[in-house]
Amino acid sequence: MSNPFSYLFSCIFVIAAHAVMLFNVFSSGSYESSSDAFILAAAVIGLDIAYSFVMLFFRQHTFTVNFMLLLIINMSNIFQSCFGGVSLDVKHYVTGIAALVSCQIGFLLCRSHKRIQNEKKIVYICMILVMIAIVTLTGSRSMWVNIGNFSIQPSEFLKPLLVLACATSITEQQNKVRVWKFYIVRENVILFIMTAAICLLQWWCRDLGSIPTFAAIYAAGFLLRICYPKAKFSKKTLIAAAIAVFVIACVGVYFAPDYVKARLFTDIWSDTSGGGYQQSRALIAIAEGGWFGKGPGKGFLCDIFAHENDIVFASISEEWGLLTALMTVLALLIMISAPLFDPPRSYYHGTLAAGVCAAFTVQMALNIFGSCNLIPFTGVTIPFISAGGSSMVTSGLMTGMLTAAQSPEFHRIPGKKRGANV
């Protein structure tokens, strides 16, 4: 470990932050029996200590992202366990642990600057398999696969795969082939086709809220191609791309389903029991919560559908106050801005970090601004804060990519021709 003092201080302050939150729950929370609050406290502090101990077995250069993730996941556990009365939300707790595990899996998979680049076909095969699963298992106008009591949203798994596809294809920019009068990069064409296919699939499933997230990941990868030295994008290409995006957005709005058009132009205050039901309740809850909230478990928003994911920002604002809700968002922003402190040393890791930042930022913006009626309601989750197993696991994987960018490995991959990507 490069810096044991940083590790120790991170552990102590993360546990201290959770302890203060739990003290708030004990003192002013709404619970039937104090054992509920004790179970929650034991689960949260226990997870903090266990995670801090387990992380000692991983060789990483820095643990900042990991401790930010721990801070956010256990904050989320406390928030989710307090909605409508204090009681440990076991399902969310388990998905939180799954997110922590998937973060380490993502880190181990992506830390080498060559491993996945040399096996990039697997990334595309996985994307195709997930798309086939969506077409065959979810059925049109649905995005869920139900297995017993569990529901999985397969499209969520396309997010980390698209980030990986963007990152692994970036080193191919100088390998151009002539097609008719144009020199094109085969990888860029494949990536564009895959992104377009994903967006069309999301349209087919009526999960339109996810399209901006996929578009943002692709845009981050596209912009980094301009920065990549072996790329050669002209200003004309950029202007053409911007015009194409604008035209596609206009066509998308024109052909959008009626319920989407209704959301775009609805006045929530004139339709508080119909289309504006959730948003109007969310805004009332934020206003009632004020800066410092009503107290854990004392909100009314828990009776509203999707209070734990789609309008979770409003739920937190109501019970814990707008200040705490904003601090939670700030913690997420700090976590994704980790690459600013120690910039990645390879284009592969840089693209991974940019893709993850783009995806998380867009998701947060869609959820929070949607809750506040600044943009149409989309139903996109805030990473780690909203409830949802698929979202937690894939967000964990993507955070693992951020960690990999912070603690990269520059080793040769045995059995592969060196520099196979050049």
Next chain:
Amino acid sequence: MELTPLLLCAATAAAIDICSLVLILCAYRERSTGKKRWNKISSGMELVEQGHTHRLLCDEILIGRHASADIRLPEMSVSRYHALLTVADGVWTITDLGSKSGVFVNGVQIKRKKLRENDVISIGSRRLTLRKRRDVK
């Protein structure tokens, strides 16, 4: 609103804020160790050309005539995308990207070669020497 719940909520927000601040400070503290790590990975090497120094700050460095190259050599004898320097296990390797005039290391034409300290790379009419940075021990 009662004072105690208000103070508790304020304390919660403050605790999250302070914890985030401490984590930022830890990240900033580890930044310097990040630079040291990179020096170790890259063996603290740099390319020197007649008193001009090119620092090697990334795992892939493109050498060429094109304006977007990491190390730009604006000579007609140099191809736009001439050669690529890559690092793995602390060893720098140079690869000829199919240039017209070729890449020479210590006078011998190569397609791909591991580099050692003080190797002289000839690209077109330019001569670059790989050497250890003086500020790296």
